Amino acid sequence: MSNYWGYHLILNCAKCVPHSIRSQPNITNFAKNLVKKIEMVPYGDPQVVMFGSGNKKGYTLVQLIETSNITAHFVEETDDLYLDVFSCKTFHPKDVEAVVFAHFNPQDIQTEFLKRQARTTDHIQLQ
Numbered sequence: 001m002s003n004y005w006g007y008h009l010i011l012n013c014a015k016c017v018p019h020s021i022r023s024q025p026n027i028t029n030f031a032k033n034l035v036k037k038i039e040m041v042p043y044g045d046p047q048v049v050m051f052g053s054g055n056k057k058g059y060t061l062v063q064l065i066e067t068s069n070i071t072a073h074f075v076e077e078t079d080d081l082y083l084d085v086f087s088c089k090t091f092h093p094k095d096v097e098a099v100v101f102a103h104f105n106p107q108d109i110q111t112e113f114l115k116r117q118a119r120t121t122d123h124i125q126l127q
Contacts, residue, residue: 006068006088008118009096010052013081021074021081024048024059030103031063034070036101038091041066058109086109086116 020026031046043064051073053058061072067089073082081104085096093113100106 004115004117006086007093008089008114008116009083009085010112010114011081011083011096011100012110013036013083013100013104014110015107016074016079016081016104018079021058021079022076027059027061027074028101029070030099031061031070032095033103034085034099035063035065037095040089040091064086077115080095082123
């Protein structure tokens with residue numbers, strides 16, 4: 001995996017345990033445990049803030065890590081979780097899933113794992 005600049009894991013987690021995504025302390029602990037599990041170095045404490053209204057209402061998590069960031073939004077109306085882990089340091093997606101299950105126990109997870117690498121293209125000009 002070292003031929004790439006970064007790795008981006010996207011998790012769409014359906015029907016989490018309702019009280020787990022409505023708990024700021026649980027979300028904060030999730031971020032701290034995830035950082036440890038995937039062996040990252042946190043840059044400051046996780047930010048967990050209530051955002052949105054109506055069907056968009058829920059906590060948003062931002063955890064800066066030395067190698068990039070972890071972000072998530074927890075949707076109260078549907079009990080869903082949308083998580084992104086982006087890092088130029090490698091990590092194992094299954095480790096992330098294990099921490100998600102431990103803290104939120106979703107009924108289903110859809111996973112996409114991207115290998116990121118910027119490329120130059122001489123023949124394309126950006127407008």
